[in-house]
Amino acid sequence: xxxxxxxxxxxxxxxxxxxxxxxxxxxxxxxxxxxxxxxxxxxxxxxxxxxxxxxxxxxxxxxxxxxxxxxxxxxxxxxxxxxxxxxxxxxxxxxxxxxxxxxxxxxxxxxxxxxxx
Amino acid sequence: xxxxxxxxxxxxxxxxxxxxxxxxxxxxxxxxxxxxxxxxxxxxxxxxxxxxxxxxxxxxxxxxxxxxxxxxxxxxxxxxxxxxxxxxxxxxxxxxxxxxxxxxxxxxxxxxxx
Numbered sequence: 172x173x174x175x176x177x178x179x180x181x182x183x184x185x186x187x188x189x190x191x192x193x194x195x196x197x198x199x200x201x202x203x204x205x206x207x208x209x210x211x212x213x214x215x216x217x218x219x220x221x222x223x224x225x226x227x228x229x230x231x232x233x234x235x236x237x238x239x240x241x242x243x244x245x246x247x248x249x250x251x252x253x254x255x256x257x258x259x260x261x262x263x264x265x266x267x268x269x270x271x272x273x274x275x276x277x278x279x280x281x282x283x284x285x286x287x288x
Numbered sequence: 289x290x291x292x293x294x295x296x297x298x299x300x301x302x303x304x305x306x307x308x309x310x311x312x313x314x315x316x317x318x319x320x321x322x323x324x325x326x327x328x329x330x331x332x333x334x335x336x337x338x339x340x341x342x343x344x345x346x347x348x349x350x351x352x353x354x355x356x357x358x359x360x361x362x363x364x365x366x367x368x369x370x371x372x373x374x375x376x377x378x379x380x381x382x383x384x385x386x387x388x389x390x391x392x393x394x395x396x397x398x399x400x401x402x
Contacts, residue, residue, distance in 0.1 A: 175330075206390060208393075213395065214377060214395055214396045214398065215393060215394070215395040215396065216331070216379065216381070216393035217393075218390040218391075218392065218393075221389075221390055262330050262331070264330075274319055274321075274336070274383060274385075274391070275321060275333045275336055275344065276321075276323075276331075276333065276381075276391060277333070278330030278331050278332070279330050280328075280329055280330050281328075281329075281330050
């Protein structure tokens with residue numbers, strides 16, 4: 172069973188507008204972490220934001236926020252005030268258990284975001 | 289630059305040849321991961337090291353693949369008798385072993401098998 176699902180292969184957004192990238196996950200482990208990474212055409216995976224399963228508040232990092240709905244098992248990324256440089260692939264990832272259990276990430280298939288001027 | 293470094297960035301090889309990639313993690317990070325990413329897909333976990341010990345290997349890591357981290361610092365990933373299906377981006381990442389923090393990725397090695 173797919174553990175991370177990103178249902179939007181591609182998204183378009185107008186510059187300066189906000190956009191939401193969807194991510195749902197599946198796990199039976201009560202302890203997990205959710206991550207969003209950005210991958211520009213250069214290939215490097217750039218960490219954006221992290222949400223722990225026990226965190227009470229939604230994570231925010233500058234223009235990025237994570238809409239964490241635990242009961243629905245969703246962890247959507249919201250990018251506010253989109254910029255042309257935000258055009259890239261975006262991956263949602265999950266780490267099951269705490270780091271002492273391994274720490275490997277399971278990635279979704281990604282969403283390609285295009286920001287229009 | 290104190291980030292994760294991978295070498296080479298690009299590699300073109302003929303089918304049947306052996307290739308070796310190198311990853312230098314962030315110096316204070318105990319954990320090192322290798323992932324493979326094919327076109328249009330998210331990265332898939334291959335293997336990880338805690339210091340010099342290889343603690344987990346994915347089923348994706350066939351017997352043609354071997355990874356080492358001899359002194360708990362840099363790591364190498366070798367592919368023997370390459371096949372066209374091995375063409376992919378090979379990503380290395382590192383993280384500390386304490387606390388639930390993000391993994392830091394290198395820029396990857398893009399392998400093309402012709």
